[in-house]
Amino acid sequence: xxxxxxxxxxxxxxxxxxxxxxxxxxxxxxxxxxxxxxxxxxxxxxxxxxxxxxxxxxxxxxxxxxxxxxxxxxxxxxxxxxxxxxxxxxxxxxxxxxxxxxxxxxxxxxxxxxxxxxxxxxxxxxxxxxxxxxxxxxxxxxxxxxxxxxxxxxxxxxxxxxxxxxxxxxxxxxxxxxxxxxxxxxxxxxxxxxxxxxxxxxxxxxxxxxxxxxxxxxxxxxxxxxxxxxxxxxxxxxxxxxxxxxxxxxxxxxxxxxxxxxxxxxxxxxxxxxxxxxxxxxxxxxxxxxxxxxxxxxxxxxxxxxxxxxxxxxxxxxxxxxxxxxxxxxxxxxxxxxxxxxxxxxxxxxxxxxxxxxxxxxxxxxxxxxxxxxxxxxxxxxxxxxxxxxxxxxxxxxxxxxxxxxxxxxxxxxxxxxxxxxxxxxxxxxxxxxxxxxxxxxxxxxxxxxxxxxxxxxxxxxxxxxxxxx
Ligand SMILES: *Cc1c(COP(=O)(O)O)cnc(C)c1O
Numbered sequence: 119x120x121x122x123x124x125x126x127x128x129x130x131x132x133x134x135x136x137x138x139x140x141x142x143x144x145x146x147x148x149x150x151x152x153x154x155x156x157x158x159x160x161x162x163x164x165x166x167x168x169x170x171x172x173x174x175x176x177x178x179x180x181x182x183x184x185x186x187x188x189x190x191x192x193x194x195x196x197x198x199x200x201x202x203x204x205x206x207x208x209x210x211x212x213x214x215x216x217x218x219x220x221x222x223x224x225x226x227x228x229x230x231x232x233x234x235x236x237x238x239x240x241x242x243x244x245x246x247x248x249x250x251x252x253x254x255x256x257x258x259x260x261x262x263x264x265x266x267x268x269x270x271x272x273x274x275x276x277x278x279x280x281x282x283x284x285x286x287x288x289x290x291x292x293x294x295x296x297x298x299x300x301x302x303x304x305x306x307x308x309x310x311x312x313x314x315x316x317x318x319x320x321x322x323x324x325x326x327x328x329x330x331x332x333x334x335x336x337x338x339x340x341x342x343x344x345x346x347x348x349x350x351x352x353x354x355x356x357x358x359x360x361x362x363x364x365x366x367x368x369x370x371x372x373x374x375x376x377x378x379x380x381x382x383x384x385x386x387x388x389x390x391x392x393x394x395x396x397x398x399x400x401x402x403x404x405x406x407x408x409x410x411x412x413x414x415x416x417x418x419x420x421x422x423x424x425x426x427x428x429x430x431x432x433x434x435x436x437x438x439x440x441x442x443x444x445x446x447x448x449x450x451x452x453x454x455x456x457x458x459x460x461x462x463x464x465x466x467x468x469x470x471x472x473x474x475x476x477x478x479x480x481x482x483x484x485x486x487x488x489x490x491x492x493x494x495x496x497x498x499x500x501x502x503x504x505x506x507x508x509x510x511x512x513x514x515x516x517x518x519x520x521x522x523x524x525x526x527x528x529x530x531x532x533x534x535x536x537x538x539x540x541x542x543x544x545x546x547x548x549x550x551x552x553x554x555x556x557x558x559x560x561x562x563x564x565x566x567x568x569x570x571x572x573x574x575x576x577x578x579x580x581x582x583x584x585x586x587x588x
Contacts, residue, residue: 121170122161128153134177140184152183196548196572200519200560202468203373203508207549209406209413210465211563216411216448223444230440243428245443249450253376254390254401256418260428261405261446262436266296268402268415269370273305275430276366276400276423280332283310285318285351287344288337292372298337307332317349320359327363334360336398338372338388343514357397366399366423373509374403374416376453382460382470385515390418399423405442407509410465411449412442468563469507469517476561477502477520483561483569487522490579494537495527505562523556531555540583544575 131137131153132146141149156179164170171179197207212220222228233240243260250259262268273282282302289311291297302309310331312322323334334356353369360367371388380386387408393401400423405414415436417427427433438446452462460470480500488498501523504516526533534557541548550559564572 121164124170125157126173131176136177137180140181144184144188149184152180156180194546196546197563198548198550198559200503200505200551201508202505202563203407205509209509210410212445213449213452213462213464216445219444219448220441223440228440242443246447246450250416250418253453254418255394258421258424259418260424261438262415263438264413265402265404265415267436268417270301270305271427271430271432271436272368272400272402273302273307274432275427277307277332279306281308281310281330282333282335283312283323283326283331284335285313286311287315287318288339290337290339316344316347318351320351320355323359331365333365334367337370353396368400369393369398371401371403373407375408377456377459384469405446410463412445414438414442414446471562473518473520479561480520486573486576490576494533496533497525497527499523503558503560505560519560519562521558521560523558525556539586540579543582543586544578546575
């Protein structure tokens with residue numbers, strides 16, 4: 119007899135009581151499709167000689183397939199990598215004030231381009247431009263999708279078919295294919311490189327200025343540092359030179375920040391206000407790096423230049439949505455109170471967290487992690503670690519931190535890969551890093567309020583390790 123004739127029908131499996139909750143949650147179509155896929159796979163396997171699985175096993179496989187399929191792809195994770203502004207993990211986490219503003223804007227209509235005083239049409243930039251001007255000392259401001267878009271729009275508006283003079287030491291590549299020379303040519307501008315990799319002088323810029331020059335540009339070398347025999351031209355000198363030739367001087371600050379982080383014990387990172395004060399006509403920076411807000415590109419500077427940029431039809435293609443503006447407005451508002459900034463802006467709070475505080479947390483959580491890994495041939499210790507800021511900000515600075523080192527007993531390094539995999543398979547995955555022959559979990563980004571959630575996640579680790587082992 120053909121064993122395939124014993125295979126249950128789609129309808130019979132669909133009626134299994136074990137699948138009722140899944141049908142209820144995700145609908146008939148999804149579960150039916152999963153059953154069809156499974157039955158097709160089983161038919162092939164049986165034709166190739168495999169035994170016919172029991173109905174109960176089929177039902178369990180459908181359940182697992184639907185559950186896996188319907189899990190959101192964009193899942194929250196615990197960032198224990200030690201890199202605070204981790205681009206692959208979504209950069210800055212938003213402060214609660216911004217999360218609430220974003221939810222409110224998402225849920226109901228909002229005055230996005232509507233003037234509540236006159237009842238007339240408004241401009242979406244007005245949601246944040248006063249705040250940006252107040253915080254940077256600029257005359258005008260606008261917002262686009264990210265800083266790459268801001269730089270592109272600036273160049274396309276002010277330098278199309280013209281020359282842009284940049285130091286050779288600043289022709290940078292940011293991860294993810296943002297290269298200054300490429301953006302420049304896509305924007306239609308002609309790059310004029312001056313100076314050398316390590317030294318550029320004011321006269322290099324002065325000699326490169328021609329009637330075809332559109333602007334002088336400075337790019338903050340965010341993700342690397344040059345040491346030794348170096349020279350860069352001060353912003354104020356470049357501004358003065360540009361203005362003598364009636365050219366704008368623009369700065370891509372990269373991360374940029376709105377406050378002097380040195381006041382919170384962090385290394386100094388140039389602020390947008392300093393760039394404006396030094397004479398920059400336009401400054402661009404990211405919303406989700408050190409600023410601690412949503413993904414956005416902020417442009418601040420001279421009113422006439424911002425007006426020109428806003429008239430470029432590409433501004434429409436690069437504009438931000440209401441969710442971004444709602445979150446950005448809330449984060450910018452927090453910057454009006456510098457005294458509590460390090461408590462309220464999540465990214466700044468994580469960056470300024472004292473090592474002793476992180477070490478105390480590690481000591482509290484050590485028994486929980488040890489219990490979760492008790493069955494494996496590893497040792498778990500609390501160790502001092504060094505966190506990175508990330509997103510190319512302050513690339514050589516490290517922040518003293520604390521966390522766990524999981525080391526294999528004996529020489530079997532494979533166990534670490536297994537644990538990493540198990541941690542990634544948790545309902546809320548835990549992402550660490552491998553270093554020094556250990557799996558390191560840096561606790562800098564684990565808030566005190568998340569400790570219980572983290573403990574509960576770890577309790578699921580033995581089961582996750584069993585799941586991922588098969
Ligand atoms: C990060 C960075 C960019 C790109 O910013 P996004 O907001 O990621 O688009 C551009 N320029 C510099 C100097 C940067 O550091």
